[in-house]
Amino acid sequence: MTQAVRYDRYGGPEVLRIVDLPTPEPAPGQVRVAVHAAGVNPLDWKLRSGLYSGGKPLGKPAGVGFDFAGTIDAVGSDVTGWAPGQAVFGQTRPGAAATHVLADPAALVAKPDWLSFEQAAALPAPTEAAHRTVHMLDIKAGQRLLIHAVAGGVGLVAAQLARARGATVIGTASAERHDLLRDFGVTAVTYGDGWADRVRAVAPDGVDAVLDASGRGVLKESVELAGSPDRVVTLADNSAADHGVRLTTSGQATIPEVFAEVLPLMERGDLTLPVTATYPLEQVAEAHRISEEGHLFGKIVIVVA
Numbered sequence: 487m488t489q490a491v492r493y494d495r496y497g498g499p500e501v502l503r504i505v506d507l508p509t510p511e512p513a514p515g516q517v518r519v520a521v522h523a524a525g526v527n528p529l530d531w532k533l534r535s536g537l538y539s540g541g542k543p544l545g546k547p548a549g550v551g552f553d554f555a556g557t558i559d560a561v562g563s564d565v566t567g568w569a570p571g572q573a574v575f576g577q578t579r580p581g582a583a584a585t586h587v588l589a590d591p592a593a594l595v596a597k598p599d600w601l602s603f604e605q606a607a608a609l610p611a612p613t614e615a616a617h618r619t620v621h622m623l624d625i626k627a628g629q630r631l632l633i634h635a636v637a638g639g640v641g642l643v644a645a646q647l648a649r650a651r652g653a654t655v656i657g658t659a660s661a662e663r664h665d666l667l668r669d670f671g672v673t674a675v676t677y678g679d680g681w682a683d684r685v686r687a688v689a690p691d692g693v694d695a696v697l698d699a700s701g702r703g704v705l706k707e708s709v710e711l712a713g714s715p716d717r718v719v720t721l722a723d724n725s726a727a728d729h730g731v732r733l734t735t736s737g738q739a740t741i742p743e744v745f746a747e748v749l750p751l752m753e754r755g756d757l758t759l760p761v762t763a764t765y766p767l768e769q770v771a772e773a774h775r776i777s778e779e780g781h782l783f784g785k786i787v788i789v790v791a
């Protein structure tokens with residue numbers, strides 16, 4: 487049997503429950519992974535809450551979680567290059583919060599020994615989004631990048647990718663995060679009223695680019711600071727078009743392509759994404775509640791096995 491998190495209707499974290507299901511068999515071209523840890527991302531609770539449902543009720547029970555790390559324990563026909571016993575991490579359709587998931591090998595990466603399962607499970611979604619946006623903004627050495635919500639999963643990875651390219655990073659975060667962010671080479675300013683003046687105080691000549699990972703109504707002043715809407719990208723503000731700004735929701739680089747660039751940085755110690763709390767599968771609702779509060783430093787992860 488497999489244990490998996492499911493919900494039958496949209497709602498708060500209380501709709502999540504753990505069910506026993508027959509262990510899924512991999513179809514041709516799929517692998518099955520025994521999950522050790524599953525990442526928790528804002529998209530998980532946004533989907534669970536019905537934010538993207540268009541007002542329609544949920545048709546059938548849904549799983550939660552895209553990001554996972556674990557060990558391959560079965561391989562479907564037509565799969566080459568992957569075998570039972572290999573440690574991997576990657577993404578799947580919603581359902582990673584479970585003891586077993588089926589996955590497309592095209593979204594898998596071999597987990598190096600120096601990376602724990604918890605750390606690996608934290609990485610896929612925020613790293614893909616950070617990699618995508620840093621590439622979209624074409625961040626170069628000597629440039630100054632402003633990141634809104636720099637203390638979150640996406641913000642921390644984007645800051646380190648930008649610094650690895652030789653850029654300097656300013657980020658908005660609550661005051662209690664500023665010392666931690668200094669250790670990541672980020673000049674932090676407090677968000678909320680007056681944030682743009684606080685950015686100008688540390689960057690009198692403005693900034694070369696802005697990544698908005700906050701979605702908190704910061705685009706107008708971000709365009710003013712960067713000098714052009716072309717130099718601003720948001721991951722989370724649906725009013726982007728009103729400001730001529732790009733809202734990005736998916737990228738072209740595959741998970742293996744993203745990590746071909748990111749894993750060497752991690753191995754050298756130039757990039758890390760802290761896992762600040764772990765929750766057992768039974769506490770998945772609490773993990774969603776904490777993520778939804780919106781004040782995480784780094785990531786939280788569900789430990790399955």
Ligand SMILES: NC(=O)c1ccc[n+]([C@@H]2O[C@H](COP(=O)([O-])OP(=O)(O)OC[C@H]3O[C@@H](n4cnc5c(N)ncnc54)[C@H](OP(=O)(O)O)[C@@H]3O)[C@@H](O)[C@H]2O)c1
Nearest residue numbers: 528615635637638639640659660677700721722735781782
């Ligand atoms: N479109 C896409 O493809 C895509 C992909 C990935 C993520 N996203 C979205 O990007 C956003 C960030 O994702 P994430 O994984 O980084 O989330 P996260 O880890 O939950 O980020 C939470 C961070 O937001 C900060 N924050 C809260 N209120 C803020 C404010 N008013 N101004 C600035 N920062 C604030 C918090 O900082 P403090 O703790 O200091 O308060 C915390 O560090 C989410 O909305 C997510 O859905 C979109």
